[in-house]
Amino acid sequence: KMMQEKLDSTAMIVDCEMLMDRFYLPRRNRYGGRVVWMPEVGFDIAKEAVEDRMKIQGLEAKHANTSPVGRGVQLRALHNIWDDMSPEEVKEDLLQYIQNIRDGNVEKTDLFARARLGKFLPTKKILFKVGKQIELPLLDESGKKQYKSTVVDGKIKKELITFPVDVAGTHYGEGATNPNASMNPDDDNAAYVILDGVQRGAAWYNIVLAKETKLDKGDSFYTTFVKDGPTWIPAGGYVSFSEPEDIEGYEIDVEKIIEKHVVGKLDHIMYGIGLSLDDLRPIRKKLTVADFFE
Known part of the structure; x- marks a missing residue:
C-alpha cells in the first residue's frame, strides 16, 4: 500500500517477506539481520528473543556442524555491531569471550562440534x-645407512637398502x-x-x-x-x-579449538568492521639473543 500511494498506482504490488531494524552485510551474500516484522505475526515477533528472530545467510553460525562456542561468538559479534559498538569495542568484547573459553568458564560440551x-x-x-608410499633408508643400530652389493656387467655395485612407509x-x-x-x-x-x-x-x-x-x-x-x-x-x-x-x-x-572453531569463524564479520583475525590472536613475542641469557 505504501508503494502504491507513493507511485499513485495500484499496478505496483510489493510482497514483503520480513522487515529488519538492523542489518549487517560484511561481504556479498553473507549477512545477519534482526527481524522486527513478519507477515504471519506482524510486529509481535519483536517480543521474541533476538536469537529466535535473526536472519543469517552465509555465516557459519547457521551451519548445523558449528560448535556452540563458535556459534556463540558470531552471534555476540552481531549483537555488538547492531548495538553500534565501535570496532575496537567489538574486538575487546570478543577477546573477553575467548579468554573465558581459555579460562574454562564454559561447559565442556560447548567446545564440541x-x-x-x-x-x-x-x-x-x-x-x-x-595411498602413497615412500622409500626410507634402512639404518643399522648405529644409525648408518645400510647397503647391499650386486654385480652388474661384471662390476660390483652398492645399492642403498630401503623399506616402504605408508604415508x-x-x-x-x-x-x-x-x-x-x-x-x-x-x-x-x-x-x-x-x-x-x-x-x-x-x-x-x-x-x-x-x-x-x-x-x-x-x-x-x-x-x-x-x-x-x-x-x-x-x-x-x-x-x-x-x-x-x-x-x-x-x-x-583448547587453543586449537579457539583457533579453528572460534577465531576461524569470524573472518567475514571482522572484515566488515575493518579488522582481521590476527586482532583476536595472542601477540607472539619476538625473541632476541638476550632472552636466552640471564
Whole structure:
C-alpha cells in the first residue's frame, strides 16, 4: 500500500517477506539481520528473543556442524555491531569471550562440534589403492645407512637398502564397517576416498574407542581436538565420538579449538568492521639473543 500511494498506482504490488531494524552485510551474500516484522505475526515477533528472530545467510553460525562456542561468538559479534559498538569495542568484547573459553568458564560440551558420515569409511584396500608410499633408508643400530652389493656387467655395485612407509594412513582402514565399500561414487557402497579430520576421527573412534556400536554411514556424532591421552590420536588431534564420556581420559586442545572453531569463524564479520583475525590472536613475542641469557 505504501508503494502504491507513493507511485499513485495500484499496478505496483510489493510482497514483503520480513522487515529488519538492523542489518549487517560484511561481504556479498553473507549477512545477519534482526527481524522486527513478519507477515504471519506482524510486529509481535519483536517480543521474541533476538536469537529466535535473526536472519543469517552465509555465516557459519547457521551451519548445523558449528560448535556452540563458535556459534556463540558470531552471534555476540552481531549483537555488538547492531548495538553500534565501535570496532575496537567489538574486538575487546570478543577477546573477553575467548579468554573465558581459555579460562574454562564454559561447559565442556560447548567446545564440541557435530558431524555426520555421508558415506562409508574406506577399507584398507581402498586406502592402499589411493595411498602413497615412500622409500626410507634402512639404518643399522648405529644409525648408518645400510647397503647391499650386486654385480652388474661384471662390476660390483652398492645399492642403498630401503623399506616402504605408508604415508596415506591406510591404518584408518581398520575402522571400516562395510567390507564391500567401493571407490565408485555412484555405488550404493560408496566410501570416502580421501579422509579429512572428521572421517579420520570417526575411523579412530571405531578402532580405539568403540565397544559394540561403531560409527557408520548416516551416523551423527561429536568431534573436537585433543592433544594427549591414553592411546594414540589422529594426526592433527581431530577425534570423533558418540558421547562426551568417551573421551574423558583425553586432554582437550583448547587453543586449537579457539583457533579453528572460534577465531576461524569470524573472518567475514571482522572484515566488515575493518579488522582481521590476527586482532583476536595472542601477540607472539619476538625473541632476541638476550632472552636466552640471564
